[in-house]
Amino acid sequence: MVDHPSHVKKLTPEQLTELAVDVRQELIQGLAKSGGHLGPNLGVVELSIALHRVFETPKDKFVWDVSHQVYVHKILTGRKDRFRTIRTTDGLNGFALRTESEHDCYGAGHAGTALSAALGMCAARDQKKTDENVVCIFGDAALTNGISFEALNNIKCTTKKFIGILNDNEWSIAKNVGAIAEYLGKLTASPRYNRLSRDFNNWLKRLPRGEQVAMLGAKAEEALKGIANSLVLEPANNPVDADGRGGHGSALLFEEFGLRYLGPIDGHNIPLLVSTLEFAKTCNEPVVIHVLTQKGKGYEAALKYPEKFHGLGAYDAATGQTPPPKDGAAPMWQEVFGRTMVKLCQKDKSVVGITAAMPSGTSLKILEQAVPGQYYDVGIAEEHAVIFAAGMATMGFHPVVAIYSTFLQRAYDCIHHDVCLQDLPVIFCMDRAGLSANDGPTHHGLFDISYLRCLPLIIGMAPADEDELQDMMFTAAAVASGGHSLPARQRRGCAHQGPARRDRNRQGQGRLAVREQARCGEGGPVRTRAHAHARPPGRSETARRWLRCGGH
Numbered sequence: 057m058v059d060h061p062s063h064v065k066k067l068t069p070e071q072l073t074e075l076a077v078d079v080r081q082e083l084i085q086g087l088a089k090s091g092g093h094l095g096p097n098l099g100v101v102e103l104s105i106a107l108h109r110v111f112e113t114p115k116d117k118f119v120w121d122v123s124h125q126v127y128v129h130k131i132l133t134g135r136k137d138r139f140r141t142i143r144t145t146d147g148l149n150g151f152a153l154r155t156e157s158e159h160d161c162y163g164a165g166h167a168g169t170a171l172s173a174a175l176g177m178c179a180a181r182d183q184k185k186t187d188e189n190v191v192c193i194f195g196d197a198a199l200t201n202g203i204s205f206e207a208l209n210n211i212k213c214t215t216k217k218f219i220g221i222l223n224d225n226e227w228s229i230a231k232n233v234g235a236i237a238e239y240l241g242k243l244t245a246s247p248r249y250n251r252l253s254r255d256f257n258n259w260l261k262r263l264p265r266g267e268q269v270a271m272l273g274a275k276a277e278e279a280l281k282g283i284a285n286s287l288v289l290e291p292a293n294n295p296v297d298a299d300g301r302g303g304h305g306s307a308l309l310f311e312e313f314g315l316r317y318l319g320p321i322d323g324h325n326i327p328l329l330v331s332t333l334e335f336a337k338t339c340n341e342p343v344v345i346h347v348l349t350q351k352g353k354g355y356e357a358a359l360k361y362p363e364k365f366h367g368l369g370a371y372d373a374a375t376g377q378t379p380p381p382k383d384g385a386a387p388m389w390q391e392v393f394g395r396t397m398v399k400l401c402q403k404d405k406s407v408v409g410i411t412a413a414m415p416s417g418t419s420l421k422i423l424e425q426a427v428p429g430q431y432y433d434v435g436i437a438e439e440h441a442v443i444f445a446a447g448m449a450t451m452g453f454h455p456v457v458a459i460y461s462t463f464l465q466r467a468y469d470c471i472h473h474d475v476c477l478q479d480l481p482v483i484f485c486m487d488r489a490g491l492s493a494n495d496g497p498t499h500h501g502l503f504d505i506s507y508l509r510c511l512p513l514i515i516g517m518a519p520a521d522e523d524e525l526q527d528m529m530f531t532a533a534a535v536a537s538g539g540h541s542l543p544a545r546q547r548r549g550c551a552h553q554g555p556a557r558r559d560r561n562r563q564g565q566g567r568l569a570v571r572e573q574a575r576c577g578e579g580g581p582v583r584t585r586a587h588a589h590a591r592p593p594g595r596s597e598t599a600r601r602w603l604r605c606g607g608h
């Protein structure tokens with residue numbers, strides 16, 4: 057297997073196909089012990105190989121959205137030998153990391169940043185009058201994020217050279233939701249959109265036959281014929297569709313944003329990817345290549361369970377089976393949260409649960425299944441989630457916004473401007489508070505206490521055990537009906553069964569919690585001495601400040 061991008065350039069088309077097989081095996085075997093983002097990476101094996109075939113990092117820049125799908129890129133850029141250390145202490149980072157390799161030009165972990173960062177690089181390049189290529193790889197779910205659209209809006213007026221690759225696998229972590237997902241489905245399914253660009257076709261035809269075949273590979277000769285034959289050249293100013301909407305010249309979202317749209321193309325066909333990327337390199341206008349990939353490609357279990365294999369812990373590489381939960385194991389915090397949401401929603405029609413593309417991570421999918429009418433998935437759109445909740449709250453609803461602590465940072469202004477300043481009854485349930493050993497700094501839920509306690513009219517709560525989480529959710533719902541907003545934070549890992557539950561927590565009360573042992577990371581409980589003893593009457597200063605921050 058190759059260990060440097062320059063090696064990829066020397067391989068024959070057949071060897072490129074073999075490389076894809078080897079990389080897939082390494083992903084499946086290599087992640088079995090520590091787990092990781094297997095499905096997304098299996099989906100971009102060919103795309104990553106084609107990118108390194110055509111471009112030259114570190115001079116050229118690859119900017120990956122979220123960057124959970126950079127494992128193949130890591131393997132191809134000198135990190136093959138350390139690949140099995142990924143997501144472990146002192147091992148490779150699970151995301152792109154600038155300090156880890158000169159081939160990682162931009163770090164990430166949160167969604168929606170790639171288009172803006174890549175455009176910034178293009179602007180800098182244009183200022184410097186240098187000629188590096190900037191390639192932005194973003195997922196179909198990343199496109200549901202507002203920042204992505206802020207960047208799209210800005211591309212045409214900023215640069216003439218920008219290469220975007222839309223990696224469309226129809227999945228976020230769960231199935232992608234919303235109008236954008238529907239729109240992409242329409243682009244993919246409709247034969248009228250299923251075309252490559254006229255310029256691409258002409259460019260391909262201008263190449264000598266020998267060069268065409270060399271570029272596409274002998275095996276792809278048929279594919280080449282297919283491309284030429286399947287081209288449907290429609291005038292860009294086609295006025296109206298039968299359904300009364302604009303013809304594709306106006307319906308194509310990307311073209312309206314000033315990006316030349318290429319695709320959709322098969323994201324597992326290396327010759328086709330290579331030739332399309334080569335063409336994109338020659339374009340003197342921003343382009344977007346719509347690439348269709350399959351999450352989990354080449355691994356049966358991952359194809360069957362795309363959501364589970366988006367990101368998972370250890371598994372048996374031969375079967376894809378994960379260890380069953382131990383008998384009598386404490387439930388995860390998020391399960392307690394999800395089940396309590398069902399109780400709250402069944403009891404009170406004004407309570408609704410809102411997730412930003414994390415129905416399984418937050419366990420709000422339990423609510424979706426039990427009370428679908430009181431459940432919303434808004435896509436990867438934390439700011440929208442919070443403002444949407446504020447809107448509902450103005451109409452007498454009591455929205456519970458379930459967002460991981462780290463991702464709620466994205467919506468900070470909205471919490472202040474749209475919830476606190478308007479004194480609206482919105483409940484925030486922040487999941488995954490604390491350190492994230494496997495995902496690292498982009499996923500630590502460290503700052504919520506600091507960033508929320510300084511906001512006006514917020515009452516913060518931090519449950520110590522499973523029982524208290526339920527109590528606090530009932531308390532929050534009761535207080536929210538009085539018109540106030542409350543955040544409650546819950547840790548990652550397993551909850552601890554606590555003493556018998558009370559109905560309502562008293563505001564301003566904390567309990568002495570002496571830290572005895574702290575283990576962080578998925579499944580790592582943080583134990584406190586308070587769990588071993590009866591609840592003492594004293595209040596710790598920290599707890600009191602947390603429970604009573606704000607004006608109530």
Ligand SMILES: Cc1ncc(C[n+]2csc(CCOP(=O)(O)OP(=O)(O)O)c2C)c(N)n1
Binds near residue numbers: 124168195351
């Ligand atoms: C701001 C933010 N919210 C939520 C997440 C959690 N998250 C990680 S990957 C992902 C789905 C990404 O889907 P897509 O962009 O289509 O890429 P794919 O995994 O399908 O390749 C989500 C919701 C995140 N990383 N950042």
